[in-house]
Amino acid sequence: MLSMKWAVHLAMAGCLVSALAQAAEVYERVQVADAFLELHTGPGRGYPVTQIIERGAWIELLKRKTDWFKVRANGKEGWASREQIEATLTEAGVQKSFRDVLEEDYRRRRVEAGFSSGVLEGDSLMSVRVGYRMNDNFTAEIALARASGDYSTTTAYYVALVSQPFPDWRVSPFFSLGLGKYKNSPKATLVGAIETDSNTANAALGANYYFTRRFYMRGEFRRYIAYIDENRILPYDEMSLGFGVFIY
């Protein structure tokens, strides 16, 4: 009885998937306005041109891989470059244009993620972070950093507020304040080493540089203040360079 129920669920899911697939069969059509459109055998400039589509024919844009479009017309299928597709006309009769990911989108980004690498007190460090841009000047971030050294491994995670006073600059400086945890575990081979697990406040100064498309580079200098106990407050310095991607 249970297997019957699963079979019915699977059948319904299958119907839904096939319905969706059939619903997605409508492709955008553009008309070739150049003398002819060249179709390559693969999505790359090195692939040979084996077919052409002449002026006036309507082609369907099936899919896109990076800057190449798989098109279909008159029973022929092949890959056309973006430059060629840009010269075609849409159903409305105007030239086909593409909405690139522009610097404007970078300025209006809302969710971003990044990966950086650097040095923390002499140890190689890697960190990942996710940020939410609340408005033009302020971003809330959560980050995890891990440094592996000869004698110990350090893990730090924190929540930070990043302030960008000049978000419109291509190289945009920022200042950040964060709170979190700082843990240092000495290697098992060392004898008598003490593990540190403390709260931390950290401050950073850095800059973002918009690179291309969805990528931007980020460099920063961060100082962690670890509150070991009432009497000991130790600073740890980090310098890192990395890249970020913004999602939307």
Next chain:
Amino acid sequence: MNRSIPFLLLSVLSVAQPIGAVEARAADTAPLPGSEQVIRPEIDRRDIRIPRIDTEDYEVGAYVGILSIEDFGARPVFGARLAYHVNEDYFVESVIAMSSISDEALCNNGLCVLPSRVEDLTYFAVSVGYNLFPSEVFIAKKYAMNASLYLLGGIGSTIYANESHFTGNIGMGIRILPKDWLAMHLTIRDFLFQSDFLGTSKITNNFELSFGMSVYF
């Protein structure tokens, strides 16, 4: 009798909408009762909805292989990868994999370095790839598939026995696409990290050979 003609004309006109000017002139010549509007053109605005083009720049997949750790031995590795193709030449990939590391051979000779005989090993890495030789491969007479030889380089971390080591990796692989959306990879990679068991700190070369499949979406 006279009143039925304009009404007949009206009904004909109201049915034949897009024809336009000829009917307008015909309506002008017919006598109009009162202040009724003769023609009520009701042409709906065409709803042109352009379907989105399916972009397949992301790749997600899994791989299996053999990872050999210098001085320890070779063990199977299972990993997952996520890649983003920036353009036809470059892509960025991130991998995370699990394997194990064993010092049994060393322990049999009296040198037991790890807390237990077999320890879990995890590594993750972010790498940049370059499609060096985009190409086409042929199988027998009938099948041709797009392929590419690529180079990889990146950084990451290898974690075992509660220690994490900053790791660099270089490698190369071949990617074959039986379908546009499906890829098969054969990759060989060298993971370099500093290890200091036996007292001396040295940079170890740890090779991995893996075979994977991934899907473009």
